[in-house]
Amino acid sequence: EVQLVESGGGVVRPGGSLRLSCAASGFTFDDYEMSWVRQAPGKGLEWVSGLNWNGGSTGYADSVKGRFIISRDNAKNSLNLQMNSLRAEDTALYYCARSHSSGYYDYWGQGTLVTVSS
Amino acid sequence: DIQMTQSPSTLSASVGDRVTITCRASQSIISWLAWYQQKPGKAPKLLVYMASSLESGVPSRFSGSGSATEFTLTISSLQPDDFATYYCQQYNSYSTFGQGTKVEIK
Numbered sequence: 001e002v003q004l005v006e007s008g009g010g011v012v013r014p015g016g017s018l019r020l021s022c023a024a025s026g027f028t029f030d031d032y033e034m035s036w037v038r039q040a041p042g043k044g045l046e047w048v049s050g051l052n053w054n055g056g057s058t059g060y061a062d063s064v065k066g067r068f069i070i071s072r073d074n075a076k077n078s079l080n081l082q083m084n085s086l087r088a089e090d091t092a093l094y095y096c097a098r099s100h101s102s103g104y105y106d107y108w109g110q111g112t113l114v115t116v117s118s
Numbered sequence: 119d120i121q122m123t124q125s126p127s128t129l130s131a132s133v134g135d136r137v138t139i140t141c142r143a144s145q146s147i148i149s150w151l152a153w154y155q156q157k158p159g160k161a162p163k164l165l166v167y168m169a170s171s172l173e174s175g176v177p178s179r180f181s182g183s184g185s186a187t188e189f190t191l192t193i194s195s196l197q198p199d200d201f202a203t204y205y206c207q208q209y210n211s212y213s214t215f216g217q218g219t220k221v222e223i224k
Contacts, residue, residue: 037213045207045218046215047207047215050213059212095161095162100167102209103209103210103213104167105152105162105207106164108162109161
Protein backbone atom coordinates (compact mmCIF):
# COMPACT_ATOMS: atom_id res chain seq x y z
CA GLU A 1 0.00 0.00 0.00
CA VAL A 2 1.36 3.40 -0.99
CA GLN A 3 1.84 5.70 2.00
CA LEU A 4 3.11 9.25 2.19
CA VAL A 5 3.54 10.72 5.67
CA GLU A 6 4.52 14.35 6.09
CA SER A 7 6.18 15.81 9.17
CA GLY A 8 7.99 18.94 10.30
CA GLY A 9 5.17 21.46 10.31
CA GLY A 10 4.66 23.93 13.12
CA VAL A 11 4.47 27.57 14.10
CA VAL A 12 7.32 29.83 12.98
CA ARG A 13 7.87 33.58 13.04
CA PRO A 14 8.08 35.61 9.82
CA GLY A 15 11.59 35.38 8.42
CA GLY A 16 12.17 32.02 10.04
CA SER A 17 12.91 28.61 8.56
CA LEU A 18 11.33 25.19 8.67
CA ARG A 19 12.16 21.84 7.09
CA LEU A 20 9.38 19.51 6.00
CA SER A 21 9.85 15.83 5.33
CA CYS A 22 7.75 13.18 3.64
CA ALA A 23 8.35 9.50 4.35
CA ALA A 24 7.33 7.27 1.46
CA SER A 25 6.56 3.57 1.53
CA GLY A 26 4.79 0.90 -0.47
CA PHE A 27 6.40 1.69 -3.82
CA THR A 28 9.80 2.03 -5.44
CA PHE A 29 10.53 5.61 -4.44
CA ASP A 30 13.20 6.41 -7.02
CA ASP A 31 10.89 5.40 -9.86
CA TYR A 32 8.79 8.51 -9.30
CA GLU A 33 8.90 12.27 -9.46
CA MET A 34 7.59 13.92 -6.31
CA SER A 35 6.02 17.26 -5.48
CA TRP A 36 4.85 19.53 -2.69
CA VAL A 37 1.41 21.11 -2.99
CA ARG A 38 0.00 23.49 -0.41
CA GLN A 39 -3.43 24.72 0.61
CA ALA A 40 -3.91 27.89 2.62
CA PRO A 41 -6.77 27.75 5.14
CA GLY A 42 -10.08 27.83 3.27
CA LYS A 43 -8.34 28.26 -0.09
CA GLY A 44 -7.50 26.18 -3.14
CA LEU A 45 -4.53 24.03 -4.08
CA GLU A 46 -1.21 25.56 -5.10
CA TRP A 47 1.72 23.62 -6.55
CA VAL A 48 4.86 24.58 -4.65
CA SER A 49 7.74 22.53 -5.99
CA GLY A 50 8.65 19.27 -7.69
CA LEU A 51 11.67 17.21 -8.62
CA ASN A 52 12.57 14.27 -10.81
CA TRP A 53 13.64 10.81 -9.70
CA ASN A 54 17.20 11.70 -8.72
CA GLY A 55 16.72 15.34 -7.75
CA GLY A 56 18.68 16.52 -10.77
CA SER A 57 15.77 18.53 -12.14
CA THR A 58 13.69 20.74 -9.88
CA GLY A 59 10.94 23.32 -10.32
CA TYR A 60 9.42 25.97 -8.09
CA ALA A 61 6.38 28.20 -8.07
CA ASP A 62 7.28 31.87 -8.50
CA SER A 63 5.88 32.53 -5.01
CA VAL A 64 8.60 30.41 -3.36
CA LYS A 65 11.49 30.59 -5.82
CA GLY A 66 14.72 31.57 -4.09
CA ARG A 67 13.32 30.80 -0.62
CA PHE A 68 12.42 27.09 -0.72
CA ILE A 69 14.64 24.15 -1.65
CA ILE A 70 13.28 20.73 -2.54
CA SER A 71 15.40 17.62 -2.21
CA ARG A 72 15.12 13.87 -1.87
CA ASP A 73 17.05 11.01 -0.30
CA ASN A 74 16.31 7.88 -2.28
CA ALA A 75 18.25 5.71 0.16
CA LYS A 76 15.83 6.79 2.91
CA ASN A 77 12.70 7.04 0.72
CA SER A 78 12.37 10.62 1.83
CA LEU A 79 11.27 13.91 0.24
CA ASN A 80 12.21 17.21 1.86
CA LEU A 81 11.35 20.88 1.61
CA GLN A 82 13.62 23.45 3.21
CA MET A 83 11.62 26.63 3.69
CA ASN A 84 13.52 29.85 4.42
CA SER A 85 12.50 33.50 4.79
CA LEU A 86 8.97 32.41 5.62
CA ARG A 87 6.10 34.85 5.20
CA ALA A 88 2.57 34.98 6.56
CA GLU A 89 1.29 34.00 3.12
CA ASP A 90 3.21 30.70 3.36
CA THR A 91 0.77 29.59 6.06
CA ALA A 92 -0.85 26.45 4.68
CA LEU A 93 -1.28 22.71 4.86
CA TYR A 94 1.62 21.23 2.89
CA TYR A 95 0.96 18.00 1.02
CA CYS A 96 3.52 15.59 -0.35
CA ALA A 97 2.32 14.04 -3.62
CA ARG A 98 3.56 11.31 -5.90
CA SER A 99 3.70 12.29 -9.55
CA HIS A 100 2.80 9.94 -12.33
CA SER A 101 5.40 10.16 -15.09
CA SER A 102 3.23 12.55 -17.08
CA GLY A 103 2.68 14.90 -14.15
CA TYR A 104 -0.60 14.29 -12.36
CA TYR A 105 -0.67 13.27 -8.71
CA ASP A 106 -1.93 9.77 -8.00
CA TYR A 107 -1.16 9.59 -4.27
CA TRP A 108 -1.18 12.27 -1.60
CA GLY A 109 -0.18 12.42 2.04
CA GLN A 110 -2.45 13.86 4.70
CA GLY A 111 -0.46 17.06 4.98
CA THR A 112 1.52 18.94 7.62
CA LEU A 113 0.43 22.39 8.78
CA VAL A 114 2.79 25.34 8.63
CA THR A 115 1.75 28.53 10.41
CA VAL A 116 3.82 31.68 9.98
CA SER A 117 2.87 34.18 12.64
CA SER A 118 4.46 36.62 15.02
CA ASP B 119 2.72 30.68 -16.66
CA ILE B 120 -0.45 28.78 -17.54
CA GLN B 121 -3.56 29.96 -15.71
CA MET B 122 -6.53 27.69 -15.06
CA THR B 123 -10.02 29.09 -14.61
CA GLN B 124 -12.85 26.95 -13.28
CA SER B 125 -16.54 27.71 -13.43
CA PRO B 126 -18.73 27.91 -11.58
CA SER B 127 -17.10 28.55 -8.21
CA THR B 128 -20.10 27.06 -6.43
CA LEU B 129 -22.77 24.78 -7.76
CA SER B 130 -25.99 23.85 -5.96
CA ALA B 131 -27.51 20.57 -7.08
CA SER B 132 -29.71 17.72 -5.95
CA VAL B 133 -29.09 13.99 -5.79
CA GLY B 134 -29.65 12.54 -9.24
CA ASP B 135 -28.78 15.76 -11.10
CA ARG B 136 -26.35 15.84 -13.99
CA VAL B 137 -23.53 18.20 -13.07
CA THR B 138 -20.93 19.80 -15.33
CA ILE B 139 -17.85 21.74 -14.25
CA THR B 140 -15.74 23.67 -16.75
CA CYS B 141 -12.02 24.38 -16.70
CA ARG B 142 -10.32 26.74 -19.15
CA ALA B 143 -6.57 27.04 -19.72
CA SER B 144 -4.87 30.30 -20.71
CA GLN B 145 -3.05 28.45 -23.50
CA SER B 146 -3.24 25.01 -25.06
CA ILE B 147 -2.36 22.19 -22.70
CA ILE B 148 -3.26 19.52 -25.27
CA SER B 149 -4.81 16.88 -22.98
CA TRP B 150 -2.52 17.27 -19.97
CA LEU B 151 -5.35 17.81 -17.51
CA ALA B 152 -6.44 16.05 -14.35
CA TRP B 153 -9.47 16.38 -12.07
CA TYR B 154 -9.47 15.87 -8.30
CA GLN B 155 -12.15 15.62 -5.64
CA GLN B 156 -11.51 16.97 -2.16
CA LYS B 157 -13.66 16.57 0.92
CA PRO B 158 -13.24 18.68 4.08
CA GLY B 159 -10.20 17.66 6.12
CA LYS B 160 -9.03 15.18 3.49
CA ALA B 161 -6.34 15.11 0.83
CA PRO B 162 -7.40 15.48 -2.80
CA LYS B 163 -8.32 12.31 -4.66
CA LEU B 164 -7.50 11.77 -8.34
CA LEU B 165 -10.59 11.21 -10.51
CA VAL B 166 -9.54 11.75 -14.11
CA TYR B 167 -6.20 12.16 -15.89
CA MET B 168 -5.23 12.88 -19.49
CA ALA B 169 -8.48 14.86 -19.72
CA SER B 170 -10.72 11.82 -20.12
CA SER B 171 -9.10 8.73 -18.55
CA LEU B 172 -10.88 7.54 -15.43
CA GLU B 173 -8.63 6.58 -12.53
CA SER B 174 -9.01 3.00 -11.36
CA GLY B 175 -11.78 2.61 -8.79
CA VAL B 176 -13.55 5.87 -9.64
CA PRO B 177 -17.27 5.38 -10.35
CA SER B 178 -18.29 5.51 -13.99
CA ARG B 179 -20.73 8.36 -13.33
CA PHE B 180 -17.65 10.61 -13.48
CA SER B 181 -16.33 11.51 -16.91
CA GLY B 182 -13.94 14.05 -18.36
CA SER B 183 -13.73 15.57 -21.82
CA GLY B 184 -12.07 18.34 -23.77
CA SER B 185 -8.74 19.30 -25.25
CA ALA B 186 -6.50 22.30 -25.88
CA THR B 187 -7.99 25.03 -23.66
CA GLU B 188 -11.47 23.86 -22.67
CA PHE B 189 -12.30 20.90 -20.48
CA THR B 190 -15.28 19.56 -18.56
CA LEU B 191 -15.90 17.19 -15.69
CA THR B 192 -19.37 15.65 -15.71
CA ILE B 193 -21.12 13.71 -12.99
CA SER B 194 -23.98 11.93 -14.73
CA SER B 195 -26.15 11.35 -11.66
CA LEU B 196 -25.02 13.12 -8.50
CA GLN B 197 -24.78 10.89 -5.43
CA PRO B 198 -24.66 11.93 -1.75
CA ASP B 199 -20.95 11.03 -1.62
CA ASP B 200 -20.18 13.48 -4.45
CA PHE B 201 -20.80 16.68 -2.50
CA ALA B 202 -17.27 18.02 -2.35
CA THR B 203 -14.89 20.50 -3.97
CA TYR B 204 -13.43 19.69 -7.38
CA TYR B 205 -10.17 20.97 -8.84
CA CYS B 206 -8.67 20.79 -12.29
CA GLN B 207 -4.88 20.68 -12.75
CA GLN B 208 -2.78 21.28 -15.84
CA TYR B 209 0.51 19.43 -16.07
CA ASN B 210 1.64 20.53 -19.52
CA SER B 211 4.11 22.99 -18.01
CA TYR B 212 4.95 22.40 -14.36
CA SER B 213 1.59 22.36 -12.57
CA THR B 214 -1.29 24.76 -11.99
CA PHE B 215 -4.63 24.16 -10.30
CA GLY B 216 -7.95 25.80 -10.94
CA GLN B 217 -9.49 27.69 -8.03
CA GLY B 218 -11.98 24.92 -7.28
CA THR B 219 -15.71 24.29 -7.66
CA LYS B 220 -17.73 23.49 -4.56
CA VAL B 221 -20.68 21.20 -5.23
CA GLU B 222 -23.24 21.71 -2.49
CA ILE B 223 -26.66 20.36 -1.69
CA LYS B 224 -29.52 22.36 -3.18
